[in-house]
Amino acid sequence: MFPRHTAVPRHFRLSRFGTTAGGTGVPPSSGRIRIGPFARTVARIMSFAVFLLYVFLSFFRPIELFAPEMAEYRPMLVLWTLGFVLAASRAIVRKEIAARGIDFKLLFAFMVMLGVSLALNGWAGGAFTAMNDFTTSSMLFVLVALNVTSLRRLKLACAAVVLSMLVAALFGIQAYHTGQFAQQLVLRQTAPQHEDEDPSRAPPSAASEIPALDQTGWYLWRVRGQGFLNDPNDFSQVLVMCLPLLFVLWRQRAWLRNTLLIVAPGAVMMYAIVLSQSRGALLGVASLLFFIVRDWLGTTRTAILGGLAGVAFLGASAVGGRGFSSQEQSAGERIEAWAVGLELLKWRPIWGAGYGNFTDHHHLTAHNSFVLCFAELGLVGYFLWIGMIVLTFKSLSAAVETLPARSPHRQMVVLLRNSLVGFLVCAWFLSRTYQPVLYFLLALCVSAWWCASRAPGMTDKESPKYEKIHTIPWVRSTFIIMLLTIVAIRGFVFSHQLGRGG
Template sequence: MFPLIVLYVVLAIVRPQEYFASLAGVPVLPVVLALAFAAWLASGTRVPSAPQFLLLPAFFVVLMVSEVANGWFGGIKDQFGKFGPIVLAFFIIATACNTHRRVRVLMAVMVMCASILALHGVGQARTGMGWSGIPIGEDGRIQYVGIFNDPNDLGMLFVSVFPMACLLLTRARALGKLFWLACIGMLLYGVYLTNSRGAMLGVLLVVGAYVWYRRGLVVAGILGVAGLTVMKMLSSRMQELDAGEESASGRVDAWYEGLHMFTSHPLLGVGPGNFTDYNHLTAHNSFVLVLAETGFIGYLLWLAIIGYSFWMVAAVLRFKVDAVAEPERYARWQDERPLALTLLLSLCGMFMCAFFLSRSYMIVLYFVLAIVTGFYVGARQRVDGLPTLAMSESGGRWIPAAIGSIAGLFVLVAVLLRTSG
């Protein structure tokens, strides 16, 4: 089962089936996922107790119901084809990645795949054409095939796996350190070549969050200001980081339209994929996109999936064990902390990018969420006392969290509209 899901992750990211003529029309991804799912069923693996295993299928149902509520009964079949594979992949990864070794293996696979895409971008930047047959964008920004044909998507991938590469670097020996260091350099250079402001801010947040965790808020703030200054010097688009700039202004207008869609369709939204039927631009914000397309019900579930994922890794980091009274338990907890911190940083970078991109249904996002879920399920088995995070005990808190975050979006958009005006 695990080798098949690793193969699926490779194919989902590198996507050779989309530029090799011999694979044109061959359903490579569905076949590999079906085989992985069959192996998962045959293994008799029980679905562990974690909120995401209930919330994600519920969100999937809301996507289909939203389609029907907006008059398209064929949307049920459409969502089975689009979001169904994401749900299956999530379940398989989250149930399989419950050991340190498997989590690190999947991290290594994702880092290497992302580095291949960054290397493809380097070739694009030098020659104007990548080996996939995809040329560099008209604006000079690198791009790839399929779901990574937007430079911002590439940037989000690079930022998401950057902390993973750093963890692998710290655990490797001499030659391994050189390899992972090269991957880190390739990923950061890839972010630069995407010229994605969201990705650059994501890198800044990852580094800032790490420094904050290790050295405190003051040091992180000082280095953050310095880092933002350097990024503005390196990127012309970062110099235009202003609400009044044309691209940013268009995003704010899209956010406004998305909030208007929510107020006109408050429960189930306007339907998945229908945002551009109401506005010529997509939302450019994953939170606004879910809110507009699936309404309060879908947004509540999606926010809970994300919230529980952050809560899981934070719970490991904040857990306290007396080193003197319980040395063995303390040692086990110490073993969990590097992975928990890495996954927290990956989530921070990924959702910084997602805040400026419409990537609510992108599969790589759910790969990371699945790894987090599987890691925490395993951590609870290895370290006694970690909280269960049962929905029966904590599920109600996401209602005020959803209401508060929606209110925050309304306030943010109102402020930005005044500023850009």
């Protein structure tokens, strides 16, 4: 097997039981299988590579764009299954998973609540279907927790989603300007000022195959993605989530590098957000700017400046295609849906109207993730959902306050916390309570906290830092946020009704 005078590598030494890993010669009858370091390394790399590929293909979706006929073979399900088996095997061997017991308890209690809400509203047979619908989101959370167990892995996972969204943004922009893949990547909607008019009266040039050439104003052309991002609002919401993550690549005084790797991709994503014409995404971007400017000017000055900018922006939007006024038809319909959500909460305060039942009581969905949650799942489900968000946010904040200012772990925690804030601002205007992206982001945030809690200087159980980062008082804060969000919704509804003279 080896030359006569060549030293036999340790992993291939012979024993009386044959060639064995590590040269230990384990008897076949012992039932033990020893895997060498090289094999373990290959398995570990392969597991994470499959995970990164799954993340990239989940957000960009080239199969649906270039080879839709492959959909019948369920390639994403096959890839997820492979990734899960490999990651679970690794986690069992290493006894390592980047989440706490309370994170999983809240997640799976929430999933059970979906079924309970239907059972208590007279449809016990739909309970299993409801929980099965949520499996994609819950298992994506688990998949991230199994794989993202180090700072390096966390950065690579963030890079995978950012790169996939950058590619998706570039494809959307080219579709808008060239017409290639426009049917899949650009949504055509009738402009608000023409919604009540006969579509046959639209000028022939309005139906241009190249959206950018339509100057009639008859249609809104909105860039979007594929898969669960085929709605322009969802697409732009994930772009908002990705903007802070670009700064993982930031280096002091490296202007060329920062321009190429941060400024240029950020500009592409911002342009795609503009082309999506999502008002919620623009507010999400504004929330990110608030946190950036606050570090320079302080909270009070930033709030005053933001208020003035908001007034100016609302005034400017009055002459645009999609205004922010509650009296504009689309915005008004959303707030009317919020009013229905409040009525459902009064009607079924504990268990809600049932998962997926909002549209049984209103012709539109809630257009607000918070409203959809308390309307369909009641206060019990709302507590679990808000609890997941509050626990995650407070965990990140505890890490920020505890870690050294220049710690790379702290940098990741800050960036992911900003991503979470931007995402939730967008969620205020979208019904995305159960969608996978939220749980993917929550899992990344929990993994960031988990990595931070194991950073140098944070593992001494006698240290005050250890206690601060591990003791997260989230229950009281959850009840407060529940109350504040419901009061805020009521305030929006009251203001809208007052403006209508109702």
